[in-house]
Amino acid sequence: MKVVVVASRKGGSGKTTLAGHLAVQAESAGAGPVALVDADPQGSLADWWNKRAAQTPVFVHTSVPDLPDDMERLRDLGIELLVIDTPPALSSAIADVIRLSDLVVIPSRPSPHDLRSVGATVELVEHLGRPLVFVLNGAAPRARITNEAITILSQYGMLAPVIVHQRVDFAASMIDGRTVMELPGKSRSAEEVSELWGYLNNRLTGFSRPIALPTLPPLPPIRKIVTSGDPARSDIS
Numbered sequence: 001m002k003v004v005v006v007a008s009r010k011g012g013s014g015k016t017t018l019a020g021h022l023a024v025q026a027e028s029a030g031a032g033p034v035a036l037v038d039a040d041p042q043g044s045l046a047d048w049w050n051k052r053a054a055q056t057p058v059f060v061h062t063s064v065p066d067l068p069d070d071m072e073r074l075r076d077l078g079i080e081l082l083v084i085d086t087p088p089a090l091s092s093a094i095a096d097v098i099r100l101s102d103l104v105v106i107p108s109r110p111s112p113h114d115l116r117s118v119g120a121t122v123e124l125v126e127h128l129g130r131p132l133v134f135v136l137n138g139a140a141p142r143a144r145i146t147n148e149a150i151t152i153l154s155q156y157g158m159l160a161p162v163i164v165h166q167r168v169d170f171a172a173s174m175i176d177g178r179t180v181m182e183l184p185g186k187s188r189s190a191e192e193v194s195e196l197w198g199y200l201n202n203r204l205t206g207f208s209r210p211i212a213l214p215t216l217p218p219l220p221p222i223r224k225i226v227t228s229g230d231p232a233r234s235d236i237s
């Protein structure tokens, strides 16, 4: 069983939205059975799930202290993926949850507030030695701040190559317990979630781990380049 924890210190970055969407997408892509845990006392993910007509993914009522034992039970029941939503804080309880993860997904909006708060989340996850991936969420198309956010997040760590854009269907679909993939018709939002899950699944299964390069034949000796200071007069010795 793989465990994905969605975490970030910043409220409103999209933790609950991504936790629900990734769980539903993973289930429909065949990576299930998928289980969801809401570790946020506010219970937004639980509220969403309670309005849901579909029976999957399954929802697990637990607490942070009980989580390790409950995870054993879920493993025994044949759950293949556990997605855990967390509150916007960096407490010792969140550290306990992150410790149990195979991958920490850190959503960030391309906003100065989100980007400024990312460092503290990264510090905690790296201190605990867990792999992380950023997801740029709520991006406006062609906005300059989106490119700046890509640069900043890439400096902190691995950024998912799929950007989730700001679209009303993310919020609207969750009102009655659904996701953008469960709305009628095709949408760019649903495609983004599908591509994002595809990437995360590869990370989880080790598919995208750097592979060892084949041994290269010895290279010819490198010739020293001597410059005279005048770029027009570079000599090779």
Ligand SMILES: Nc1ncnc2c1ncn2[C@@H]1O[C@H](COP(=O)(O)OP(=O)(O)O)[C@@H](O)[C@H]1O
Binding pocket: 010, 011, 012, 013, 014, 015, 016, 017, 018, 044, 088, 137, 138, 139, 164, 165, 166, 167, 168, 169, 170, 171, 172, 174
């Ligand atoms: N990509 C998006 N496009 C539009 N609205 C979004 C998107 N992601 C999140 N939202 C909305 O933003 C608000 C905060 O998202 P939420 O997932 O609850 O954040 P968090 O769990 O990090 O506090 C919610 O109203 C949600 O519907």
Ligand SMILES: [Mg+2]
Binding pocket: 015, 016, 017, 040, 044, 085, 086, 087
């Ligand atoms: Mg939330």
